[in-house]
Amino acid sequence: MNPFKSSPFIKSSIAIACCSILYATPVLADGKVQGRITDASHSVYFGGAKVTVKELSLKTVSSRDGTFSFNKLPAGNYTLVINYIGAERVEQAITVVDNKVFEKLFVIGEQQDAMDNIIVYGQSAGQAGAINRQKNANNLKSVVSADSIGQFPDQNAAESLQRLPGIFIARDQGEGRFVGIRGIDPNLNNVTVNGLNVPSPEAGVRSVAMDVIPSELIQSLEVSKTVTPDMDASAIGGSIEVKSLSAFDKAKQSYSFTAHGSYNELESKASPKLSGSYTNIYELDGGVDLGIATAVSWFKRDFGSRNIETDGGWSEFKVEDAATGNDLTIMGAEEIEQRHYQITRERFGAALNVDLHTSATDKYYLRTLYSDFSDDEYRQRNEYKFSDGKLLQSSDTTGSFTGAEMDRDTKDRYEEQSILSMVVGGENQLNNWFVEYNVGYSKSQEKEPNRLDVTFAAENIDMGYTARTDTPMLTQSANAHDLALFEMDKVEVINNTSDDEELSFKLDFTRDFVWKNNNGEFKFGFKQQRREKRNDVNVAIYDGDFLNAMGNDFATLAPDYDLGKFGPGLSRHAIAQFVSTNKATFDLNSNESRVESDGESYISNEDITAAYAMISMDIDKLHIVAGVRYEATDFDTQGNQVELITDEINDTESVTTTPWQVSKDYDYFLPSLNLRYNINDKLVTRFAYTNTIARPTFSDSAAYQLIESETTEDDGVIETQRKAQVGNPDLNPYESMNLDASIEYYPGTIGVLSAGVFYKDIDNFIVQQEVQGNVGWDGFDEVVQMVNGGKASLTGVELNWNKTFKSGFLLGANGTFINADDKLPNQADTVANVLIGFENNTISTRLSASYKSKSFQFDDADMAVYEDSHMQLDLSSKYYFSDNINVYFNATNLTDEPLYLYHSDKRYNYQYESYGRTFELGFTFSSL
Structure with missing residues (x-):
């Protein structure tokens, strides 16, 4: 039986079994224990501690605010045992x-010497809490605490996660943006903020750009590598939970303020950063506690990058032989680009969280998070178009051409992304039932207003290239740098908006029971999500009557470019002013503008209804979590079929736009089993069998068709060629069966040594194919579409070791090693981190290295494109003047590691981009 497909018989059987548990098993008695775990000074609360009623073998784990409870206990005398790594039992x-x-x-911790009590006073407190939560979790989980985030030069949530085992990040302009788990592409993972799913601000994708979330707003980050039935199933790689701060994380009023300046070596510019937080608990009448927590972060960074890339990679193309005039097919670079970026990146984030505790069992909360991220980017580009020239000579790594064409263009773009997340909810103990509920609203948006792309073109330029590792060497005749020869050729004014909006409701019920003297917990719940993804594209393409404008009318100083000869620059301000003043006189290409605008605009709606049932049970040293999840999806997408019809015989061109709407429904039944066996207090083993899915990206499944029909006549023969690029609303989600096994050793001090293996069998893998000739595409010469392309699988080993020594030295290393059957996008065979550091009450310093081996990206011209291995070295250090004040110095990308993509072989550049080093100096003032 396929576990992914729902079965009425199975669902009925589960319902009967659940009712049998509820009504045929005795509940516990009427006594109650409520507690909270703190330190000797009552200034810190400890979450993640294992708490046991020894005589009854009842176990629980303290929540993030240190609280725990046992309900319905028989009257009597008992022994309560608290185990917390880093403190005495x-x-x-x-x-x-x-x-x-x-x-x-x-x-806890009061029996320790004050100097040794790093749980309370040292900078390892956050790491201790993270390790305890990881050890006592129901599933396989990795945790990063706020304190640990502060020990590294990480600017955002993505970079804070990269140091965990099995985690890799995809970077944009050198800064971490998307997060992948265990070799799985970021689009196939789930991201939540305070339990609420985060829609993606970027058009077409599901992966959340986590660089929009400042690290200062985060209380903890949790990566679940196996799921339980009460978690969303859309997590083939895993699920990432971002938790923002709460007033009840602290025992009393707290505050902090941080200010720093950063310096980017490549651009020789300094940038400011400010952040602060405040929490307090107010005691109201009737024993009611009101907690208020707020945090604000602002960062403005001036930086840039230097780039050289091969458009389309290295492939076969036709060119005229300069000596004979014959057409030749050669292997080489059809076009190589030089790119120079200047960027101002600004990030603002704010969180306001309200908690209301009316009793120990009745709690209510409001969680809000707002983040605004913007890039103000100016890119200058030189495009060497070798295919437009005549061939002088070539080999597999060199080419020399005469009479070729060259473009010099600019991109003037301001892009803003925002995320708003709000969730209100509560929890109550209602007799035998513990009830949790919340209503959430989130919205992500990306705006690209008035983007301006301008192209200048010149002809009859002699040019050549020589392939070598990383960067091709380009040669050019002197006229390649004469802007007086470059005529304004094309202007595009672009206004794009992408909205991703979701409303959700969640309700969970939990009840304790006893079965054959074994303590258990039955839990079931429901969740409803309504999501709309809207992509609105508005492009105006102008291709004539530019008042004879030439490149030298906008000339400025040559940009600082160290990857070859770039030539003089083009003024951003002068070009923008010229277009703004004269745009009304330009010739608008209405057909191309309509194709771009209508063809790429769409609205997709996705409604998900989920229900689950699960049982957690302790049988001696074995903890079992078993259950099922059912998810039904109603998907609807609306777009356009857009056809550009060119008739060269009659010299006509027209565009037809036909609305296109498609609906698709599907459902999945997903059983899972998580086992944790505590061999002793220090040695834990785990096994998990889970089933997960990942829905197609919105761009792949959108209802759009871009069709080009061209009619020509050659020697009296009339021929019509038709090509198309189309979305596929009938795509099925990825399906993955996952097996995990691990062993973890916790020595009692702050540290962990662990090893694990995992296996993923992925079905319905989505790949790009040419589908001409298939049903509906007869007579087409080429049709490109994303389709479900069979199976893929991977097997991996995950190793992790970190330890805090009493001397203050810190050592850590982790590595994930993967063997994949097929080319999985973004899948690297090896991901590893190494950390060495030292800290005491005065000094804290860490040197960290993050490594990712080469990874397959996509196919281009029937050859694979790979991202080369990447290792980044970062340094962070702090000096504590007192318990309240510290100064810090961070250095990022110490070895100036570039991004390099290549086409099949390292000699063949696809993209090379360098970013330079960044240095930070700042201070933090905070309460104890």
């Missing part, structure tokens, strides 16, 4: 009375 005698609540504040 605590045992406390308690007495439970029927219909009474035993309530107490439990202290």
Whole structure:
């Protein structure tokens, strides 16, 4: 039986089994224990601690605010045991009375010497909390705390995650943006903020650009590599949970303020950054506690990059032989580009969280997060078009051409991305049931207003290239740098908006039970999500009557470019002013503008209804989480079929636009099993069998068709060629069956040594294919479409070790090693991190290296494009003047590691981009 396909018989059986558990098993008695775990000074609360009622073998884990509870206990005397890595084991005698609540504040760490009590006073406190939560989790999980984030020069949530085992990041302009898990593309993972799914601001994708979330707004980051039934199933690689700060994370009022300046070596520019946070708990009448937490972060960074890339890679193309005039087919670079970027990146983030605790069992909350991210980018580009010239000589790595064409163009773009997340909810103990619920709203948006792309073209230029590792060497005649020969050839004014909006509702019920003297928990729930993805493209293409404007009318100083001869620059301000003043006189190419605008605009709606049931049970040292999840999806997409019809015989050109709407429904039944076996207090083993899915990206599944029909006559023969690029609303989601097994050793001090293996069998893999000749595409010469392309699988090993020594030294290393059957996008065989550091009450320093081996990206011209291996070295250091004030110095990308993509062989450049080093100096003032 296929576990992914829902079965009425199976669903009925599960419902009967659940009812049997509810009504045929005894509940516990009426006593109650409520506690909170703190330190000797009552200034810190500890989440992730394992708490056990020894005589009853009842176990729980303290929440992020240090609280825990046991409900329905029989009257009697018991021993409460608290285990927390980094502190001595605590045992406390308690007495439970029927219909009474035993309530107490439990202290850990008070038996330790103050100098050794790094749980409370040292910078390792956050790491200790993360390790405890990881150890006691129901599933395989990695955690990063706010304190750990602050120990590295990470600018955003993506970069904070890269140091965890099995995690890699995809970078944009040298800064981490998207997060991948265990070799799986970021589009196939799930991201939530405070339990709420985060829609993506970028057009067409599902992957969330996590560089829009400043690291200062984060309380913790959790990566679940296996899922439980109460989690969303859209997590083939895993699920990332971003938790923002809460007032109840602290024992009293807290505040912090940070200011720093950064310096980018490549651009020789300095940039400011400010952030602050405040939390407090207010005691109201009737024992009600109101917690307020807020944080703000602002960062403005001036930087840039230097780039050289081969458009279309290295492939076969036709060119005229300069000596004979015959057409030849050669292998080489059809076009090579030099690019120079100047960027101002600004990030603003704010969080406001409100918690209302009316009793120990009745809690309500409001979580909000807003982030605004903008790039103000000016790119200058030289395009060497070898295919437009005549061939002088060539080999597999060189080419020399005469009479070729060259473009010099600019991109003047301001792009703004924003994320708004709001969730209101609560939890209540209602007799035998623990109820949790929330309503969430989130919206992501990307705006690209008044983008201006301008092209200048020149002819009869002699040029050549020589392929070599990383960067091709370009040669050109002197006229290649004479702007007086470059005529304004094309102007594009672009206004794009992408909106991704989601409304959700979630309701969960939990009930404790006893089965054959084994303590268990039954949980079931429902979730409804309504999502709309809108891509609105508005392009105006002008291709004539530019008032004889030439490149030298806009000349400026040559940009600083170290990858070859670039030539004089083009003034951003002068070009923008000229277009603004004269645009009304330009010739608008209405057909091309309509094709671009109508063809790339669409609206997709996705409604997901989910239900689940699960059982958690402790049988001696074995903890079991087993259950099923059902997800039904209603998908609807509206776009256009756009056809550009060119008739060269009658010299006509026209465009037809036909609305196109498609609906698709599908559902999945997803069983899972997570096992944790505690061999002893220090040694934990895990096994998981899970089934997950990943829905197609919105651009792949959108209802759009871009068709080109061209009619020509040659020697009296009339021929019509038709080509198309089309979306595929009938795509099925990826389906993955996952197996995980691991062993973890926790030595009792702050640290962990672990090893794990995992296997993923992925069906319905989505690939790009030519589908001409298929049903509906008869008579087409070429049709490109994303289709479900069979299966792919991967097997991996994950190793992790980190330890904080009493001397203050820190050591850490992790590596993930993957063997994949097929070319999985963004899949690297090896991902690794190494950390060495030292810290005490005065100094904290860390040197860290992040490594990712080469990874397949996509196919181009029937050859694979790979991203080369990448290793980045970062340094962070802090000096504490007191418990309240520290100064810090960070250095990022110490070895000036570039981004390099190549076409099949490292000699054949696809993209090379360098960013330079960045240095930061700042200070933080905070409460204890």
